[in-house]
Amino acid sequence: GESVGLHLPTLSVQEGDNSIINCAYSNSASDYFIWYKQESGKGPQFIIDIRSNMDKRQGQRVTVLLNKTVKHLSLQIAATQPGDSAVYFCAETWGGGADGLTFGKGTHLIIQP
Amino acid sequence: DAGVIQSPRHEVTEMGQEVTLRCKPISGHDYLFWYRQTMMRGLELLIYFNNNVPIDDSGMPEDRFSAKMPNASFSTLKIQPSEPRDSAVYFCASSWDTTDTQYFGPGTRLTVL
Numbered sequence: 050g051e052s053v054g055l056h057l058p059t060l061s062v063q064e065g066d067n068s069i070i071n072c073a074y075s076n077s078a079s080d081y082f083i084w085y086k087q088e089s090g091k092g093p094q095f096i097i098d099i100r101s102n103m104d105k106r107q108g109q110r111v112t113v114l115l116n117k118t119v120k121h122l123s124l125q126i127a128a129t130q131p132g133d134s135a136v137y138f139c140a141e142t143w144g145g146g147a148d149g150l151t152f153g154k155g156t157h158l159i160i161q162p
Numbered sequence: 163d164a165g166v167i168q169s170p171r172h173e174v175t176e177m178g179q180e181v182t183l184r185c186k187p188i189s190g191h192d193y194l195f196w197y198r199q200t201m202m203r204g205l206e207l208l209i210y211f212n213n214n215v216p217i218d219d220s221g222m223p224e225d226r227f228s229a230k231m232p233n234a235s236f237s238t239l240k241i242q243p244s245e246p247r248d249s250a251v252y253f254c255a256s257s258w259d260t261t262d263t264q265y266f267g268p269g270t271r272l273t274v275l
Contacts, residue, residue: 083263083264085266090268091268092253092267092269093205093253093255094266095264095265098263138204138205150195150207151207152204152205154204
C-alpha cells in the first residue's frame, strides 16, 4: 500500500555542521508535507511544511526541499545545535488538508559535541 | 495559551481494566486528532473530530476503542477492556482547520500489564 518512509533511521552529525534528513513518499496524490521534531518525552512539534506547488521553502535554520519527480522530501538544518537532537518525522497528506496525516517512522538526529 | 493539555501523563493498568485518556485542545481550534505512537508502528492516526463531530475513525484499531468530544474543549479516548498490546504513547493534537499546523499535546504513556 501507499506509505511514507525514511531512508536513515539514525543520523549523527557534528555540532555546527549542516544536516540533511531524507524522506521518500509513495503516494503521488500527496500534496501537503510536514516535518515534525519530537524530543524525548514530548509530543511532535511542527517545524516546517510545504505544498506540492513548491520545490523549496525556508524557515529559521531549516529548509525543506520537495522533488515530486522522484517523490522525495528532505529537511536541511543549518549549523546544528545540541538542541536539534531529536527524532524527525515527515508526514504527508492529500486533498489539500492536514487531516489524515501519514507519518514516517522517524529519523533520530544525534548532534555530536 | 497553555497548548494542548492531556491527562494523565502516565497510566499503568492491568489487562481488562477500562482506561480513559483526556484531552483539552487549544481554544479556537476546530479540529482534534488522536494518535497512537509505538516503536513498531510509529505514529498512527486513530480518529479526528471537526467541530466536535467524529469525521474519520478508520484508524481506531477495534471496538474496544472509542472516542468522544462532548464539547469544543474536551475529548476522551477510552479503551475497554485494555490489553497489553495497547501499551503506547497516545497523543492528542488540534488545529484551526485541515490546512493548518497540528499542535500536539505532551502525550499519555499507557502501560497495560
